[in-house]
Amino acid sequence: MSVRNAAAVILAAGKGTRMKSRRHKVLHPIGGRAMIDHIFDRLADISVARQILVVGSDRQQLEAAMAGRKVDFAVQEPQLGTGHAVMQALPALAGHQGPVLVLYGDTPLIRSETLALMLAQIGDRKSAGPGLVVLGFRPEDPGAYGRLVTDDDGNLLRIVEYKDASPAERAIGLCNSGVMAFDGALLPRLLQPLRNDNAKGEYYLTDTVAIARDLGVKAAVIEAPADDLLGVNDRADLAMAEAVFQKRMRRAAMAAGATLIAPDTVYFSHDTKLGRDVLIEPQVIFGPHVEIEDDAIIRAFSHIEGAKIATKAVVGPYARLRPGADIGKGVKIGNFVEIKNARLDEGAKASHLSYIGDATIGPRVNIGAGTIFCNYDGFAKFHTSIGADSFIGSNSALVAPLHIGEGAIIGAGSVISRAVDDGDLALARAEQTSRPGWAKKFRARKSRPKSAPKIDHDDHKSR
Numbered sequence: 001m002s003v004r005n006a007a008a009v010i011l012a013a014g015k016g017t018r019m020k021s022r023r024h025k026v027l028h029p030i031g032g033r034a035m036i037d038h039i040f041d042r043l044a045d046i047s048v049a050r051q052i053l054v055v056g057s058d059r060q061q062l063e064a065a066m067a068g069r070k071v072d073f074a075v076q077e078p079q080l081g082t083g084h085a086v087m088q089a090l091p092a093l094a095g096h097q098g099p100v101l102v103l104y105g106d107t108p109l110i111r112s113e114t115l116a117l118m119l120a121q122i123g124d125r126k127s128a129g130p131g132l133v134v135l136g137f138r139p140e141d142p143g144a145y146g147r148l149v150t151d152d153d154g155n156l157l158r159i160v161e162y163k164d165a166s167p168a169e170r171a172i173g174l175c176n177s178g179v180m181a182f183d184g185a186l187l188p189r190l191l192q193p194l195r196n197d198n199a200k201g202e203y204y205l206t207d208t209v210a211i212a213r214d215l216g217v218k219a220a221v222i223e224a225p226a227d228d229l230l231g232v233n234d235r236a237d238l239a240m241a242e243a244v245f246q247k248r249m250r251r252a253a254m255a256a257g258a259t260l261i262a263p264d265t266v267y268f269s270h271d272t273k274l275g276r277d278v279l280i281e282p283q284v285i286f287g288p289h290v291e292i293e294d295d296a297i298i299r300a301f302s303h304i305e306g307a308k309i310a311t312k313a314v315v316g317p318y319a320r321l322r323p324g325a326d327i328g329k330g331v332k333i334g335n336f337v338e339i340k341n342a343r344l345d346e347g348a349k350a351s352h353l354s355y356i357g358d359a360t361i362g363p364r365v366n367i368g369a370g371t372i373f374c375n376y377d378g379f380a381k382f383h384t385s386i387g388a389d390s391f392i393g394s395n396s397a398l399v400a401p402l403h404i405g406e407g408a409i410i411g412a413g414s415v416i417s418r419a420v421d422d423g424d425l426a427l428a429r430a431e432q433t434s435r436p437g438w439a440k441k442f443r444a445r446k447s448r449p450k451s452a453p454k455i456d457h458d459d460h461k462s463r
Contacts, residue, residue: 005097005099006049009074009089012026015079025105030238030245031268034065035241051070055075056076072092081205087203093184101115101119104178129220133182136174136221137177138175139175145176146159147159147170155219249268250268256274258276260280261279271288275295285303287303287306290306294311295312302317304319310328315333319335325342328344328347331348336354337356340358342360344356346363349365351367352369357373358383368392371398382402383401385402391408396410405424408425411427414429
């Protein structure tokens with residue numbers, strides 16, 4: 001979906017004081033991605049060509065976060081309302097004749113389909129379409145939201161603030177989200193008459209509806225679900241937005257052919273990719289950049305981030321895959337196994353209690369319980385490679401850099417720090433010795449009854 005020559009103005013100048021954070025409000029994450037990036041993702045979905053971010057005096061964090069992104073900045077200082085914010089974006093929109101969206105950096109759940117529909121109505125101006133579109137919603141509790149008053153044909157007549165609404169207007173369930181779309185050629189004419197003669201001394205963007213009607217320009221309303229328009233003002237709102245996002249992701253995963261045994265206990269990132277017939281057990285968390293191919297199984301209480309898992313692999317329970325984990329076809333990763341920046345080829349196994357870091361592990365290799373890849377010397381990381389069909393005995397420590405050839409065997413309890421050739425057995429532990437009968441004598445000695453201590457009665461009486 002796209003509308004030719006569309007622009008967007010994203011408002012993000014607020015201080016976000018209710019977040020009680022040193023981080024800019026719109027940089028707080030939903031599904032592992034900053035709220036503002038969700039907005040830009042939706043604009044990319046509909047190919048919005050020009051993007052202007054309205055920032056405040058504390059804009060340094062936002063400017064750094066936008067590095068590499070094609071976006072213009074407009075500064076609103078001081079903050080004198082939404083209409084004033086859009087006024088600051090006009091120089092960046094100079095000469096723009098296409099539709100203009102106005103949306104908010106702290107409303108990350110809005111859908112691209114909704115934005116496309118708003119822009120399409122503005123784009124239909126040649127056939128007497130509206131010059132202004134307001135996005136409305138119907139919350140369970142309309143509370144103090146502004147009400148959208150429409151005529152019998154659905155045209156928007158006015159936006160009434162709750163405090164100024166009559167009882168009949170307060171009974172209207174259709175509320176103003178603040179998200180709007182404008183004819184770009186008309187926008188300066190709608191902003192120029194705005195006044196700030198109100199209790200807050202601010203310029204309200206909603207007043208453009210009345211101005212448009214005075215100019216004989218139609219205003220329209222499009223509705224969206226209330227969850228799509230959840231604004232984040234504090235940590236409680238952030239948690240609510242995360243819950244809505246996760247619910248969407250779970251439904252999408254199951255609709256695409258994945259099985260979630262306990263959906264409400266599985267947490268996705270914004271970019272999690274699941275193949276068909278993937279099975280996800282309860283209490284699994286996906287961080288960013290995870291891709292799982294068809295027929296894989298993720299068992300309970302696993303944490304996976306920055307990992308690729310091939311078809312028919314089994315991971316967990318209680319597994320941790322960190323960035324760079326590349327799990328091959330049919331690989332088995334068991335409980336309490338941690339993998340970082342390591343490739344395990346088809347059929348390899350690490351069934352329990354191991355750390356595998358900075359490694360390449362060949363097909364059908366077996367990693368015994370308690371094996372540790374010693375990849376860090378306190379200053380740098382080093383690589384370990386293990387050839388196909390090798391067997392690593394339990395409780396082994398592999399000190400990188402290290403190469404173990406194909407078909408090799410590492411004896412249990414070994415510390416291996418030198419290369420092992422193909423087909424060799426490597427052992428690195430003290431030779432076992434036995435002392436015949438020692439244990440029997442030891443137990444006999446320790447089990448003898450202890451004699452009572454002697455008491456010198458004469459000495460005792462003299463005290």
